Amino acid sequence: MPESTSTPGPHQARETVPIDLALQGGGAHGAFAWGVLDRILEEDWIRIDGLSGTSAGAMNAAVLSDGFAEGGAAGARAALERFWRRVSAAARYSPLRRTPLDILMGRWTLDFSPVFMALDLASRIFSPYDLNPGAVNPLRDILAESICFERLASSPIKVFVTATNVRTGRPRVFRNADITPDALLASACLPMMFQAIEINGEAYWDGGYSGNPTISPLVRESSAHDTVLVQINPVERPGIPRSARDILSRVNEISFNSPLLKELRMIALLRQVADPGKSEGLLWAAMRMHRISTDKMLELGYSSKLNAEWGFLSMLRDEGRRSAESFLARHGSDLGHRATFFPEDLLEGV
Numbered sequence: 001m002p003e004s005t006s007t008p009g010p011h012q013a014r015e016t017v018p019i020d021l022a023l024q025g026g027g028a029h030g031a032f033a034w035g036v037l038d039r040i041l042e043e044d045w046i047r048i049d050g051l052s053g054t055s056a057g058a059m060n061a062a063v064l065s066d067g068f069a070e071g072g073a074a075g076a077r078a079a080l081e082r083f084w085r086r087v088s089a090a091a092r093y094s095p096l097r098r099t100p101l102d103i104l105m106g107r108w109t110l111d112f113s114p115v116f117m118a119l120d121l122a123s124r125i126f127s128p129y130d131l132n133p134g135a136v137n138p139l140r141d142i143l144a145e146s147i148c149f150e151r152l153a154s155s156p157i158k159v160f161v162t163a164t165n166v167r168t169g170r171p172r173v174f175r176n177a178d179i180t181p182d183a184l185l186a187s188a189c190l191p192m193m194f195q196a197i198e199i200n201g202e203a204y205w206d207g208g209y210s211g212n213p214t215i216s217p218l219v220r221e222s223s224a225h226d227t228v229l230v231q232i233n234p235v236e237r238p239g240i241p242r243s244a245r246d247i248l249s250r251v252n253e254i255s256f257n258s259p260l261l262k263e264l265r266m267i268a269l270l271r272q273v274a275d276p277g278k279s280e281g282l283l284w285a286a287m288r289m290h291r292i293s294t295d296k297m298l299e300l301g302y303s304s305k306l307n308a309e310w311g312f313l314s315m316l317r318d319e320g321r322r323s324a325e326s327f328l329a330r331h332g333s334d335l336g337h338r339a340t341f342f343p344e345d346l347l348e349g350v
Contacts, residue, residue, distance in 0.1 A: 014045040017336035018224035021048060022213045024260070025055020025188065025206070026232040027305030028087075029297065031313040033060050033230045034080050035320020036292050041073040043328070046335070050158040050222035052214055054207035055188040057230070058161040059083070059143070062179055066147045069155035083146040084313050090138045091308035098307070108312050110303035111245055120303075123192040135195045139188070143181045153177040160217040162207035163187045166196050171210035171259075173217055208256040215263055225286045226335050228327075231293040233257050238298075249302035268343035288339040290331060294323045 021040075023033050037060060040046055048068070051061035060080065067079025095115040102109060110116040122131060152159070153176050161174040163186035174183040186197035186204035196203035207213070218227050233253045241247045267287070296319050304312070331340045 015336070016045055016047050017226065018047045018049040018222075019226045019228055019335060020050040020052070020218040020222050020224045021061075022215050022218060022227055022229045023051065023053035023057030023060055024212055024230060024232040025053070025057045025208050025256070027056055028307050028313060029232045029300065029305050029316060030056025030060055031084055031316035032232055032294065032297070032320040032323075033057055034084055034313075035317035035322075036230050036324040037064055037080060037320075038077050038317065039321040039324035039328070041077050043332075044073070048157050049224040050160065050218050052160040052162070052218050053187070054162045054211060054213045057213055057232075058159075058184055058187040058207065059139075061159045062143075062147055062152060062161065062184060065155040065157040065159045065176070066149075066152040068157050069151045070148070079146065083142070084317070085310070086142045086146060087139075088308050088310040088313055090142060094308070096306055098309070108304045108307055108309075108315075109301055110307055111301060113303075116303055116306070128191075128193055128195050132195065137185060137194060139185060140181055143184055147181075149180060152179060158222060160214060160221075161187050162211040162214045163189070163197070163204040164207055164210040166203040166205055169210065171207065171214055172202075172204060173211075173214055175217075209259070211259050211263065212256050213260070215260075215267065219267075219283050219287055226288045226290060228290045228292060229260075229341065231291055232297060234293075234297050235261070245301065245303070252302050264343040288337075289341040289343060290327070290335070290339065291341040292323050292327045294319055 021037070023030075026032075033056070040048070041064075048064075051065060053059070053061035060083075063079050063083045064076045067076035069075075071078065096110060096119075097113060097115070098108070098110060099112045102112060128135075155176060159176050159179060161179055161183055162171050163174070163183065164170070165172050174187075180199075182197050182199050185194075186199060187207040189195075189197050189205050191205045196205055198204075212233070215227060215229075218224075233256050235257055237250060237253065241250045267289075296316075334340050
């Protein structure tokens with residue numbers, strides 16, 4: 001299929017194209033998605049209709065939707081920057097820091113941080129109910145400062161936040177009116193770091209275990225036909241991990257990509273058998289998928305997801321903006337017309 005080579009020039013008018021964005025989680029790596037969103041919000045011919053997110057992706061989605069409800073695209077961009085600045089400020093005095101050698105070498109990893117190593121070891125012996133009996137989570141205050149949840153409930157941008165029900169193992173999708181600080185914390189609740197978040201008598205863990213992110217609600221409940229996946233966790237990584245840290249990092253990547261890959265395969269199968277003449281079949285048949293990702297994530301390990309230094313977050317934001325710029329240059333004119341990412345390719349070898 002031929003690729004487009006450019007987006008409309010600054011003086012070329014273009015019909016508005018509604019899109020959805022599916023935002024993966026990944027701790028501090030979510031700043032990459034912030035950069036992607038920041039760049040997309042600069043395009044007045046793109047209208048964001050729906051956002052599905054998990055963990056950091058869920059927080060990006062909620063902050064953007066609330067900011068847009070308050071001040072349009074400019075308000076959304078400003079809200080995202082305020083949120084990530086608050087995240088960085090809250091970690092300013094955290095003992096989770098890079099070593100002087102890592103700083104000197106320009107590495108963003110926390111692998112050699114004594115505090116990270118101690119916490120990593122402790123998490124294999126003690127649970128967060130032992131280490132954090134008060135269930136303290138600094139993100140709670142940040143979310144309360146960053147989002148007006150009453151305004152989010154009536155935002156024109158639909159938000160779908162995924163968390164994993166601890167009892168059933170099934171995904172729970174929270175929509176605008178249901179989203180609270182607890183819902184967002186549940187979506188980002190890593191069970192070895194935080195106590196499960198209880199909502200209406202049910203306990204929840206990180207949504208990445210059941211949907212990272214969940215795409216089906218975008219297809220069924222959004223009016224857009226173009227869904228852009230913003231992928232943070234590498235699907236493929238060259239070489240065989242041999243160190244304990246590299247093995248653990250790769251296991252985490254595979255685990256958090258697995259629900260997404262399964263859903264994409266399901267979408268591919270549905271598209272193959274769907275009857276476009278029926279309402280449900282028409283939704284799947286009309287879906288156009290796209291993807292924005294970066295090879296930069298191949299350089300980053302699991303521990304850097306806990307690095308909230310402003311320099312690191314800024315680097316990831318800038319990489320996200322560059323990746324979105326590249327996507328728009330290559331495929332901007334495809335939006336609204338044709339897919340550029342094909343889930344059907346994932347069926348090979350299955």
